[in-house]
Amino acid sequence: MAAEHGTQFVVDSVEGASDVHISATGELDVATAPKLEEAIIGAVRMGKGVSLDLSGIDFLDSTGLRAVLGGLRRARAAEVHFSLDQTSPAVDRLLRVTGLVGEF
């Protein structure tokens, strides 16, 4: 399953036995964050955990970060697994700046 926003952002979801592996590439910002949010919500609604791969993200802003944090909150509320397995320098930078390193 893939969702595209122009040529800048792609979300792929691969369903496993207990988790959905969601990978996103491109620029995760105010215009593209809803696509990632939608993928995470879809996984949690199926009762699945989420393993997130953001290694392909080359731009992340506060709204993209909020989508990830929103996913974490939803997963915790549904008592399913949520992990941020892979990051990129852009993701690491924002986690560092906002003091959220280690939150996931």
Add this chain to the structure above:
Amino acid sequence: MDHNPPSLLATQRPHVMRLTVPPVIELVRPVRLAVGGLASTGDFTIESVEELQLAANELLVVLMTVAGDAELELQLELDELGAFRMEAAARRPTGTVDDELIAVSERILSVMADEFRLEIEQDLASGGFVRHPDTWSDEDVDRVDTID
């Protein structure tokens, strides 16, 4: 009725890029690209250009959220001393004030810019930031005016 109001960001300085941006979130990226393009002509490393783009993005997202239906006026400038300046404003904002978003964006701006301001009032939402060139010494920094 005033059909042609004066700019919110009037300046006498030369070499200032002025943009009018409707409140459309898909236009945030093109503004980031313009910021990157202008900054890359100055004395900034690739990493600093990326940080400037992030700062510009945060300022724009906050003001666009607050602006609601209102257009944003932007000014981008490499000033005479090489500092990158961005100013943005929306007249009569009709959107929502999202305190959580503003707090995170202010945190990001405080790290990515040397100075920033964000002012949200009933008739005007505005903000701006300044980032000095990477090669500047403390003495150079002292010569620069603070943002208005």
